[in-house]
Amino acid sequence: MENMRYEYPAKRPVTRRAHVGVVGSGDLEVLLSPSPGANAEVVIRTSVDGYGHVWKSVLDRFFQRYDGAAKIELNDFGATPGIVMLRLNEAVEASEGDTP
Amino acid sequence: MNAHDTFLARQSFIELTARERARTLLDPGTFRELLGPFDHLESPWLAMQDIVCQADDGAVIARGTLDGEPAVIAAIEPAFQGGSIGEVSGAKIAAALELALSEFEAGRAIRPVVLFETGGVRLQEANLGLAAIAEIQAAIVALRQHVPVVGVIGGMVGCFGGMSLAAALCTDLVMTRQARLGMNGPEVIEQEAGIEELDSGDRRLIWSMIGGDERVAVGLADTLVEDDTDQVRETVLGAFRRGVQKHRTEDVDGFIARLAQVNPDAIDPDTLRTLWGTS
Numbered sequence: 128m129e130n131m132r133y134e135y136p137a138k139r140p141v142t143r144r145a146h147v148g149v150v151g152s153g154d155l156e157v158l159l160s161p162s163p164g165a166n167a168e169v170v171i172r173t174s175v176d177g178y179g180h181v182w183k184s185v186l187d188r189f190f191q192r193y194d195g196a197a198k199i200e201l202n203d204f205g206a207t208p209g210i211v212m213l214r215l216n217e218a219v220e221a222s223e224g225d226t227p
Numbered sequence: 228m229n230a231h232d233t234f235l236a237r238q239s240f241i242e243l244t245a246r247e248r249a250r251t252l253l254d255p256g257t258f259r260e261l262l263g264p265f266d267h268l269e270s271p272w273l274a275m276q277d278i279v280c281q282a283d284d285g286a287v288i289a290r291g292t293l294d295g296e297p298a299v300i301a302a303i304e305p306a307f308q309g310g311s312i313g314e315v316s317g318a319k320i321a322a323a324l325e326l327a328l329s330e331f332e333a334g335r336a337i338r339p340v341v342l343f344e345t346g347g348v349r350l351q352e353a354n355l356g357l358a359a360i361a362e363i364q365a366a367i368v369a370l371r372q373h374v375p376v377v378g379v380i381g382g383m384v385g386c387f388g389g390m391s392l393a394a395a396l397c398t399d400l401v402m403t404r405q406a407r408l409g410m411n412g413p414e415v416i417e418q419e420a421g422i423e424e425l426d427s428g429d430r431r432l433i434w435s436m437i438g439g440d441e442r443v444a445v446g447l448a449d450t451l452v453e454d455d456t457d458q459v460r461e462t463v464l465g466a467f468r469r470g471v472q473k474h475r476t477e478d479v480d481g482f483i484a485r486l487a488q489v490n491p492d493a494i495d496p497d498t499l500r501t502l503w504g505t506s
Contacts, residue, residue: 128277146264149244150281151306158264158282174279202279 131171131179133186137162137196145221148214155203155211157218162198173203181208189215197222238456241382241405245304248342248381249289251456252300252463257291262319270313272352281307286316288323293338294464297330299323302342305384311349312390317359324366324376331373338467339370341397343380346412347388360389367396371474375399377466379459380439380448382406396476399466400448401459402439408448409437435496445503446475 144160155173162168169186185208199218206214228236240248250258262268264282273280285307289300301320303310312320320341330337348356367376378397380386385407386394394400394408402408411419413427427433435441442448450466452458488502 128274128279144265146282149304149306150279150308151304154306156264156281160265172274172279200282202281204279 129171129173129176129179131169131173131182133169133171133183135167135169135186135190136194137165137167138194139196141195141197141222143222145218147217147221150202150204153205153207153210155201155206155214157214158200158202159197159218159222160200162196165196167193167195167197167199169199169201171201171203173201173205175203175205182211184208185211185215188212193219195219195222237453239454240456240459241403241454243456244306245285245287245302245342245344246289248456249287249291249300249302252293252340252342252460253289253291253298254293254295259290261288261290261323263287268315268319270315270349270352272314272355273308276351278308278351284313284315284319285310286319288319293340293467296336296338296467298338298340299327300340300342303344305344305381308349310343310345310384312345312347312356312360312363313349313352314355314359316349317356317363321359321362321366324363324370328366328370328373331370336374338374338377340377340379340463341367341393343378343386343390343394344382344384345386345388345390346384347390357389360393364389364393364396367393371396371398371471373471375466375469375471377401377463379463380406380408381459382439382454385409385412385437387412395447396474398472398474399450399469401450401452401462401466402442402448403452403454403459404434404439405454406439407434407437408439408442413437441496441500444500 375398382405
C-alpha cells in the first residue's frame with residue numbers, strides 16, 4: 128500500500144460533498160468534500176505501489192478543468208487511470224449536479 | 228412480453244452496490260444513511276496489514292421506511308474484501324439491530340432487514356470479527372421475538388461462515404438463484420480436503436448443492452426470487468405483512484430427525500430434495 132498527497136490551486140469553494148465507487152478489484156472509492164483551505168487537496172491510498180508518476184499525470188489532467196477547493200480522498204484497489212478519471216468526474220457530477 | 232423484454236424491464240439487484248440495494252429497497256426518497264463514508268469509521272486493522280480501507284468498512288446502515296413503516300437496513304458491500312465482516316463493519320450491523328431492539332423496548336416498531344453478501348469473518352481481523360458476528364446473531368434472536376428479521380442473500384458472493392448462521396436465524400430468508408448459502412465455501416473445501424472431495428470449479432455442481440434454488444427447495448431458505456429489485460422488495464414487504472412466524476432454528480427436533488434420514492455415503496442434491504423437500 129502506498130500513500131500520496133497532492134495539492135492543486137483552486138478558484139472557487141465547493142458546497143456539496145459526494146461519494147462514489149467502492150474499494151473493489153479494479154475500482155476505487157472517491158470522497159469529495161469542501162476543503163478547509165483555499166486549495167484543492169488530494170489524498171490517495173492505493174494498493175499498487177510505484178505508480179506515483181501515473182497518479183500525478185491523471186491528477187494534472189483532471190485539474191486542468193476542475194477548479195473547486197475540494198478535499199478529494201481516493202481509496203484505490205488497482206483501478207486503471209481511465210477508471211480513476213471516470214470516478215473523479217462522476218464525483219464532480221454528483222457534487223455539482225441537480226441530484227445529490 | 229417475451230423473455231427479452233422481461234429481462235430488459237428488470238433492474239438487477241445483484242449488480243447494485245450495497246448502498247444502492249438499500250436505497251432501492253426502501254420506500255422512494257426515504258433513504259438516510261447512518262455512519263456513512265464521510266464519518267470515516269474505518270477498520271483500524273487493515274492499514275497495519277497494508278490493505279486499503281473503505282470509508283464505510285463495507286457496511287451500509289440505512290434508515291427509511293418500508294410500506295410507510297420505519298425500517299433499518301444493514302447492507303454488506305460485496306466488492307470490498309469479499310463482504311467480509313471486520314470489527315467495524317460487524318459492529319455497525321450489530322448496533323443497527325440492537326438499536327432496532329431498543330425501539331421495541333421503548334414501545335416503537337421498526338422493520339429490520341439484513342442484506343447478506345459475505346464470505347464470513349474478515350480473516351485479517353480474526354476474533355474481533357467473530358465476536359461481532361456473535362453479537363449480530365444474538366441481536367437477531369432477540370429482535371425476532373418482536374418483528375420478522377428479514378434476510379436477503381443477493382449473490383454473487385453468497386453467504387458463508389458465521390454469517391450463514393446469522394442468515395439461518397432470520398425469520399424469513401430470501402435468495403436469488405445466483406446466491407449461495409453454506410458454512411464453508413467450495414474453494415475452502417477444495418483447498419482443505421482436496422479436489423477429489425470437491426471441485427470448486429464445477430459451477431453446476433456447486434449451485435446444485437448450495438445455490439438458492441436448492442436451499443429453498445429443501446427448506447433452508449424461504450423464498451426464491453429472480454434477480455429483480457422490484458421482486459426482492461415485494462418479497463421483503465410480504466414477509467413483514469405476514470408477521471412473526473415460527474423460526475426454523477427453533478425446530479431442533481425436526482432437524483435432528485431430518486439429519487437421521489441422511490446417509491452421508493450416498494447423498495446428492497436430488498436425494499436431499501426427495502428427503503427434505505418441502506414443496
